[in-house]
Amino acid sequence: MSTFNLPDVGEGLTEAEIVSWKVAAGDTVTVNQVFVEIETAKSLVELPCPFAGTVTELHAAEGETLEVGKPLITIDESGSSSGGAPAEAPAEAEEQPARPLPRDPAAESVLGEVVESPAETEDDDAAAPARAASPAGSSAEAETHGEAPGPLVGSGPKADPARRRRRVNRPTPSASVREGLKGARARLATASGPASAVVQSRMAASGAAVSGLLERVLAKPPVRKFAKELGIDLAKVTPTGGHGEITREDLLSYQAQREAEQAAAPTFWQETGRPERIERQPVKGVRKATAKAMVDSAFSAPHVSIFVDVDATRTMEFVQRLKASEEFAGVKVSPLLILAKAVIWAAARNPNVNASWVQTATGAEIQVKHYMNLGIAAATPRGLLVPNIKDAQDLSLKELAVALNGLATTARAGKTSPADMKDGTLTVTNIGALGIDTGTPIINPGEVAIVAFGTIKQKPWVVSGEVIPRWITTLGGSFDHRVVDGDLSARFMADVAAIMEEPALLLE
Structure with missing residues (x-):
């Protein structure tokens, strides 16, 4: 008989909830077969079995919270074809992090x-x-x-190739034609009178x-x-x-x-069978971890928030050009990509926003990070998750786009690994996804800055003395005032806004 205890899945947690058992007593299991799905404070994890044999006992019921180190499953190895030898010693198995999907x-x-x-x-x-x-x-x-x-889905069958006509490539204008077009545009720009109107x-x-x-x-x-x-x-x-x-x-x-x-x-306001008319929801898993983190952050780091309206018209145009380019074929591109790159660029110009306030044995110190683990707050069915992209400063624009897509897809599927949730240095929260203009976000614990990205919508905007429709967004930023002064936070947000107003600065 071998008993496998609930391991710490590599992030220093003390407990986990049993979400669903993949096996039952009497079932035969093999080494590395997924036998249970648990929910930690941050993610869903599927645990692989370290032994082969017959399941004799499950030590917790679905929905029950179990402490790390407590018995999880007992397996009789005597009937296994492998002769009962475990893949690893139980003590070693406890230290192994669960494998993400x-x-x-x-x-x-x-x-x-x-x-x-x-x-x-x-x-x-x-x-x-x-x-x-x-x-x-x-x-x-x-x-x-x-x-x-x-x-x-639902793309339907393709048409018969025999019915398709051959594509004819458009000729490329010669240099003289292009120069003539430039001259025509210049004359139109300086023209006046009825024709100009x-x-x-x-x-x-x-x-x-x-x-x-x-x-x-x-x-x-x-x-x-x-x-x-x-x-x-x-x-x-x-x-x-x-x-x-x-x-x-x-x-x-x-x-x-x-x-x-x-x-x-x-029927919501009617009696629900509860004498006190109160629905009680247990606080556990992601909600419990989020609540603790937000309280710790709000009452330990003095927050200061500032906001800036941004003309993001050129960002919208830049995104359209990226989508049409061959280099970005097959890659999802959105203005969030430009904002992420802008935050990385602005943090290099204002390094103390990418830092931590750390209490040591001899006193407090500010640790400035010369790398960017960019966190993206993601609303999932399980609650708020903040996975981060490691060393985002080293990624090209296309690589960053792919990383953002993968991060969002994995988070919404509830398969974010514990490693992706650790060691963030600065966070972006995309509240515009819900149609919200702006907000005052709470800083992710261990960081000193967070940027809220509001929705982009057309609004009247004054350009050269004339009111015209432009794509406008509002950026909000919260900062730990122990590390980031008002002047630094304002310069950082101004730099982020500058990129959103003119993305070509990223190419310099």
């Missing part, structure tokens, strides 16, 4: 919006308007803060058309028809299609949730 490479490189396949781009001319509209993205909020997409009105109409494309929600015609039948506003639906589009399943899920909420609403 492998990431799906396909899920880490999905697109945020529809990109034409070679077959699609060679289709007949009747499909050209739809293809022209497809790179426009979704609504400002959905495009800016879109959820991590899933695999593409006509040109300006046409340019304004063109700008309005572009804005309409940027706000367009990605969905195929049958899905749009189905949404109209259900009375659903597509802008309110979270897309999960492989290219960032809304699928029929998304509509069904949204409708089911809406119906459930509507069905429960009339």
